[in-house]
Amino acid sequence: MSLDVNISEPDEFNCTELHSCIENVARINSLNDFTYHVEFACGKGENFIANVFRVEITDTEDCERKISVIIKTLVNTTRQELFRELHKREVKAYEEVISKFQILQSKLDVIDRIVLPGCILSDMKRGNEVLILEDLVSKGYEYDSKVNKLQNLEYEQVCLVLKSLAKFHALSVVYELNDKENFTKLKIEFKDVLYQETFLDKSKLRNYYTNCYEDSIKLLDDLDARTKLQNVDTKLMDLLRYYTSPRTFNVLCHGDCWVNNFLFKQKVRR
Template sequence: MSLDVNISEPDEFNCTELHSCIENVAKLNNINDFTYHVEFACGKGENFIANVFRVEIKDTLDCDRKISVIIKTLVNTTRQELFRQLHKREVKAYEEVLSKFEILQSKLDVTNRIVLPGCILSDMKRGNEVLILEDLVSKGYEYETKVNKLKNLEYEQVCLVLRNLAKFHALSIVFELNDKENFIKLKCEFKDVLYQETFLDKSKLRNYYTNCYEDSIQLLDDLEARTKLQYVETKLMQLLRYYTSPRTFNVLCHGDCWINNFLFKQKDNITTDLCFLDFQAMRYSNPATDLVYFLFLSTDSTFRCKYMKDILSVYYESFTTFLKLYDIDSNSVYTKDSFEVDVQEMLPFGVLITLIELRIVTTFEDKEISESTLHLDQCISNESNEEMLLKIRLDDVVKESVLNGTLDRLCEQMKLLN
């Protein structure tokens, strides 16, 4: 065995436990003598919670034999202790939910399945938090950079996301009907974590959410809307908890459904498939939370105004068709009317998410994100293209929310909270 470390290996990766993990991956693939190369799997700073590396392992005895894996770890980061709970959530998602999804899909033709990264190894022990996943980039999947390059997603790309998201949600129903006892236990374990008081206090994400929200409303042109949103801020966390809490109908949701958490596959410049990534925020909640989260962060008001009815039909048709493969009538679990009502009721959540998360979506790939960079006064004096895009997108969403009454509904909901 040879641990020949490439000189480009990031400092954050220099950890005995991780080297040991790579050795274990090699052994699982019957590779006894190897070298490996390490690089960041995404731009440094793009992932606020974990370090994400791509590792290529090469068999020194057979130069044509190599494997590529993704390693996510909290090791050697200042956020290790703060975000252990999210790491544990993602490991549990892979081990107890996604593994079950894969088994449930095994009866289906490959063309009907959703693609999920395989989990090779995981560890939740304190100081050794690691998750090793199949590298789907090596299989032709890639990130879509249109949004942070100031371009909109194509209509067909949005439909592809919604079709797959519908299947993801439908698998939760299949899981529940096939293994009720286990599912009841899991849905209790997958209560939302991101907006809960204990986690907010421990992780310092409360400051992150409020700083982003405050900076966003300072950019708005509509002074009346700004005043209303400043009023909403006094109960921001309570509102986030309200919208993500379980409702009449719920499934295991992705929880962080935006463009950087998908990989797309293309053929002849046409997007043909996608894969979901990053399940640290998986929660048991209403499926409309995922749809609204995605649509507000990945499309603009012109797109939503023109296509909302169509894309909701795309989602529900996929949901219905997928459940039929398991002899389940969608109307017996979740009617289209109920689904559309839930989406409408969840639109205020989309406004809140936009004000909090849009800055990251509109930040270029080579710019590192951290708590300290999420303040308006650090960039307002030299407004960049991305800052201009942020302002345009924020004004766009707020104008839409004023015209369709969503902002007023958000204010009304705030008044109803204790």
């Protein structure tokens, strides 16, 4: 195998760690002799916790045989130990939740399913935290140019996002109806982490949440509504903790629903 690195900051590319992972992905896909190309899957600073790479693996003898994957590794910071818990949660979400959702969706028509990337490989060992996902871009999905330019999404796109979230939440309900015992375990295992005092202090995200809330209020034209919401400011974290605690009806939430995590697929015009 050989390596073609196409990233501006090669220090971010942990060769020993990622070479081994990519070799495993190739082996899974019966590629013995291959080359691969690496690039950042998102801009610098767009991901707070992880480095996200796109890797294209190509068969040396048949260049038409290609596999594209997304590889996430923890950012090396002083708060890495804290972020390890988030990495472990994400791995468990793919291995224990998304995999279950895919099984549940197999009974639905394709048009009624939500598109979820599959987990190819993962590792939770300290110092070797890796998550490898299938690359949906290779299946025709793409980032909208408006996302990179921080422009508004179209009404149709917003509707698609909301419909996808509704399907995602509905799968939790179906999961609970079909396997209440395991879903009850998930409710305990996936309890809120982000809004707890320890995480807020160690991650230094407390001000970030508050600033986001205040910026959102400024967008309101209704002065009465703005005043009421401003009064909530001091209780924001308590409210977030309250609404993320288990209830009679529970769904697993995405947790990071913003424009850089959206991919769209254009309709084929006939």
